[in-house]
Amino acid sequence: MPTPVGGPGGSNHRYALRTQPGCLLAQAEAAVLMPLSFLNPALLFGTLAASLPVIIHFLSRRRVQRRFFSDLRFLDEVQARQARSLGIRRWLLLLLRVLILLLVALGVAGPRWGGLAVGGGRAVLFVVDTSASMATQTAEGTRLDEARLVTADMIASLPPGAAVQVLTAGGRVETVFSDWLPAGAGAEQGLAAVVQEYGVFDLDAVLEAAARQAARAPTAGVEVVIVSDLQRGPMPDPRGLARSAGDRLRLLVRQVGEGTAGGGVQRVRPPARVLVAGERVEITATVIPGVAGEVFTLDLDGFPVAEAAAAGQSGSPVDIIFTVTVPAPGLHRGRVLKAADTFPIDDQRSFVLAVPARVGVLLAHGTDRPGDRTLGRGGWRVLAAALAPGREDLFRLRAVSTDRLTTAAVGAADLTVLVDPDPLGRQIRVALQEDLAQGGSLLVAAGDPAQADYLSRTLLPLLELPARAVWRTAQAPGRRGQLGAGADQLLADLGEDALTTLEDVSWRRWFQVAAGRAEVVLSTGAGSDPLILMGEAGEGRWGLLAFNLLPEAGDLPGSPMALPLLRRIATHLARPPELAAAADVLVGDPLRIRPLSPRGEATFAAADALALVGPEPRVRTTAALEFEAGQPVLDGGRAAAPGFGIFLADTDTVGLVACGLDPRESIVQRTPPAAWGARLSAVGLDFAGNLTGLAAGDLAESFAGRSLAPWFFMAAFVLLAVELQLGRGVASSG
Numbered sequence: 001m002p003t004p005v006g007g008p009g010g011s012n013h014r015y016a017l018r019t020q021p022g023c024l025l026a027q028a029e030a031a032v033l034m035p036l037s038f039l040n041p042a043l044l045f046g047t048l049a050a051s052l053p054v055i056i057h058f059l060s061r062r063r064v065q066r067r068f069f070s071d072l073r074f075l076d077e078v079q080a081r082q083a084r085s086l087g088i089r090r091w092l093l094l095l096l097r098v099l100i101l102l103l104v105a106l107g108v109a110g111p112r113w114g115g116l117a118v119g120g121g122r123a124v125l126f127v128v129d130t131s132a133s134m135a136t137q138t139a140e141g142t143r144l145d146e147a148r149l150v151t152a153d154m155i156a157s158l159p160p161g162a163a164v165q166v167l168t169a170g171g172r173v174e175t176v177f178s179d180w181l182p183a184g185a186g187a188e189q190g191l192a193a194v195v196q197e198y199g200v201f202d203l204d205a206v207l208e209a210a211a212r213q214a215a216r217a218p219t220a221g222v223e224v225v226i227v228s229d230l231q232r233g234p235m236p237d238p239r240g241l242a243r244s245a246g247d248r249l250r251l252l253v254r255q256v257g258e259g260t261a262g263g264g265v266q267r268v269r270p271p272a273r274v275l276v277a278g279e280r281v282e283i284t285a286t287v288i289p290g291v292a293g294e295v296f297t298l299d300l301d302g303f304p305v306a307e308a309a310a311a312g313q314s315g316s317p318v319d320i321i322f323t324v325t326v327p328a329p330g331l332h333r334g335r336v337l338k339a340a341d342t343f344p345i346d347d348q349r350s351f352v353l354a355v356p357a358r359v360g361v362l363l364a365h366g367t368d369r370p371g372d373r374t375l376g377r378g379g380w381r382v383l384a385a386a387l388a389p390g391r392e393d394l395f396r397l398r399a400v401s402t403d404r405l406t407t408a409a410v411g412a413a414d415l416t417v418l419v420d421p422d423p424l425g426r427q428i429r430v431a432l433q434e435d436l437a438q439g440g441s442l443l444v445a446a447g448d449p450a451q452a453d454y455l456s457r458t459l460l461p462l463l464e465l466p467a468r469a470v471w472r473t474a475q476a477p478g479r480r481g482q483l484g485a486g487a488d489q490l491l492a493d494l495g496e497d498a499l500t501t502l503e504d505v506s507w508r509r510w511f512q513v514a515a516g517r518a519e520v521v522l523s524t525g526a527g528s529d530p531l532i533l534m535g536e537a538g539e540g541r542w543g544l545l546a547f548n549l550l551p552e553a554g555d556l557p558g559s560p561m562a563l564p565l566l567r568r569i570a571t572h573l574a575r576p577p578e579l580a581a582a583a584d585v586l587v588g589d590p591l592r593i594r595p596l597s598p599r600g601e602a603t604f605a606a607a608d609a610l611a612l613v614g615p616e617p618r619v620r621t622t623a624a625l626e627f628e629a630g631q632p633v634l635d636g637g638r639a640a641a642p643g644f645g646i647f648l649a650d651t652d653t654v655g656l657v658a659c660g661l662d663p664r665e666s667i668v669q670r671t672p673p674a675a676w677g678a679r680l681s682a683v684g685l686d687f688a689g690n691l692t693g694l695a696a697g698d699l700a701e702s703f704a705g706r707s708l709a710p711w712f713f714m715a716a717f718v719l720l721a722v723e724l725q726l727g728r729g730v731a732s733s734g
Contacts, residue, residue: 038109046105053097089726096723100716107712123163123180123217125210126151128194129228130170131201132587132665136229136260137342143257147227148191150254154225154691155191158183163218166190171199171588171640173209180218198345198641199588200662201231207249207685214249223250223688229257230676232669250688251680255673263290263310264346265336266317266663272489274571274579275326275355276394282493283322285336285349288666289314296338298322300353329357331582331656333644346666350644350658351584356394356576361387362413363399366420366448375557378420378447379549382557386566395570407431410440415574417443420548423454433462437538438629439580439594441573446511447548455511463544464537466514472529478506478554479524486519486534490572494564502561507531507554510547518544521569534572541573581647581655586662591636591645595654609650612636615643615659623647 038044128151134144155164162183166176176194181187206226214222230253267286275281287296289310298306306322322336332355337348365380375381380399388397400409402421410416410431421444424432436442444463446455455469481503483491491499507524510531518535533544547553556562580594591612610623612634624635634647639659647655671679677687 037112038106040108040110043109044105046108047102049105050098050102052101053094093723093726096719096726100719100723103712103716103719107709107716111708111712113708122158122161122221122223123165123214123219124154124158124183124223124225125165125167125213125217126154127167127169127206127210127224127226127228128191129201129226129231130168130194130197131231132170132198132345132661133201133229133231133343134170134257135196135198135343135345136257137344138257142196143229144194144196146256148194150256151194151225151227152188152191154254155183155188165213165217166194167206167209167213168194168197169201169206169209170197171202172197173202173205175209175213180213180216198661198665200664201228210249221250223252225252225254225691227254227256230255230671230673231665232671250686251677252688252691253673253676254691255670255676257670259670260342261290261315262341262343263288263294263314263338264341264343264666265296265338265349266346266666267660268334268336268349268351268584270334270351270353271493272572273568274359274394274574274576275353276571277326277328277355279326280323281326283324283334283351285320285322286317286663287320287336287338288317290338290341294338296320296336298324298334298336300324300327300332300334302333326355327353329355329578331355331578331653333656333658345642346661349660350642351660352582352656352658354578354582354656356414356578358396359394359570359574359576360412360414361395361397361417361570361574362405362409362415363387363397363417363419364402364405364421365399365418366422367401367403375550376419378445379553379557380419380445382549382562383417383419383445383566386563387570389563395567402428410435413440414576415441415443415570417445417570418459419445420448420451421446421459424458429458429462434629436462436540436542438631439539439575441541441575443543443545443569443573445545445548447509447546447550447553449509452511460513462537463518463535463542465516465518465533465535465544468514469546470512472510472512474508474524476508478508479528481505481507481522481531482525482528484520484523484530486521486532490521490534490568491565494568498561498564501559502565505555505559505561507547507556509553513544513546532569534569540575543569543573583655583657585639585657585659587639587642587659588662589639589659591639591657591659593634593647593655593657595632595634595647595649596652597632597654609648610634611648613646613648615639615645615657616641617643 128144128147130144134142134147136143138146140146151166158164160183163180164177164183164187165180166187168174168176176190177187181190210222210224265285265287269284269286271281271283283298283306285296285298285308287294287310289312291314293309293311294314295307295309297304298308306324308320308322310318310320312318332353334351334353335348336351340347363380363384366377368377372378384397384399387393387395398409398413402418402424405424405428407427407430410428416432416435432442442463444459446459446469449471452469452471456467460467460469483499483503487499491502502522510524510529512529513533515530515533516535518530518533520530521532521534523530529546531546533546535542547556549557551557556565577594577596581596583591583593585591610625611620612623613620621636626633626635634655636645636647636657639645639657642659642661645657645659646653647657673690673692677690680687
């Protein structure tokens, strides 16, 4: 139903800018460009009547006849003076008669100063901003309420014969009417269909829709009136729009609402890793305090669990940290909220805290050799002991040699680990690649110098890293490590002493690899070889240990940091079902999750039982069941409002999505209309003026223009009086 866009357009004539004090439109922040036009331009042919006095004058000139008379030499001087005076008066009379007829003819043609269209007909496209910021409360309701009233007033102001169309823009651009309508009560009543949305006002999409509607307009030129709070946002790239819209669009703005101060919650960031029930974690929120020191609350499943005060100045984004205890396994609804203000929608922000019961880890290692002793090939038993030290641990570990690795096992694991693997078959490599592409995870530990070529040709390309691995060694006691940028997120809450202990570990054997686009967690020194890398491939995540876990490689196996480091890497990479069944999205984004299967295949046996509740209050819709690479996916369409979307299979909760506002709508910063228009003009759009601050009656005048006919007739009457007075003098002299 949306339609349009446009671009700019400039009319063939350019308007003159009127800025004198006292001019009607100078009462607004910026003047409207005002041409001289005529309601009945065909009657301008009547101006030809102004030539009649000239024609009559020359046709009725007296012929000079010579007569002999007595000597009048003494009267010559007086007679010459009188003749000159009479001739001037007669020429003035002729000029006055021409002007009188000209003014009368122009007055009958309906001269108007101002107005936005040339000729009698016009098409006006109103764009009503329905984005989230338009829900800001005012004394009379909301900014959207004011926008509806203002638009109705402007439609009522249009002259007879004008055509009207209305677009709404708040994430999606849609037409209110199926086609252009004549201005009137029907068009005004149609504004009742304009409802609040919660997306972003997208000017690019608005111009595209406007151009499509302009192509269907009944007149050549279209005025586009944008009724908005003019929230700050990017300007469009008009290069393609100018070519498609030509000179059909002229843009005007009408700003609604007053500036307001207040705060909100822009973003919530739980730890980006697998959480363990009962552990203490930090949850970071980016907030805008309405007042200095404003207190924000974090609740889980409806119960407040932590508070934090925002430092810094009001009105500026700042990060605050909540320390909470991770709840029992499951999908938990969280919120960060503050006291309500005039823009209550952003006073709380939803998030999902997904806590898995267990994480399945598939550890595949090269075949043990006689010399590998108790640590296993590449020290895989060190890694196994770190991840699963007891039966009730978070990780459910299964260790196999790579010659017994199967594609089914790869697909079923939440995390696949390769430790000094033997060469993998083609099917296994394809399975690992597909698993990463579909959101899986992979950890590779390689420290066998005999595998340098295999690591370069096979494993590094699998991780989308440069295909080059060089074996490096260092003399005892080895090189000390240095933390990289990737450690900030991975090891953020371990404490300074723990990080120092990790950097004190010595390294003696490793592979030199290029980091590419990956993040370096640990290296052998400033600007030196990376030891631990983490990155993304497709939808999945991977990690690389450019060493193995044998004592010959370094001191990590005997360090107190071995267990927390290896477990932290695993929790950052692993993708258990609970994480795939949860999502945090923005309004307008797709609602898609990989659902939990609490009853196995029977969970999805009856597709009619699949539903999405929310995120709009009290709205329940059917969720679509799809399959990607054999895995079920639930699709709930696009998020239409902030809040929680709960996916249900019969009565089982199989997925949870938190929907939040785009941060651009949370920062309520308005652009002055004059500056907004200047930015439009700067990118080549035809900005015709600013209607902000004009009353309904003035709006009618700004659209229709001032009628100059009374002034033309009054001037003609005054000139007629002067002509009669001057004509009597000429007659008496003649």
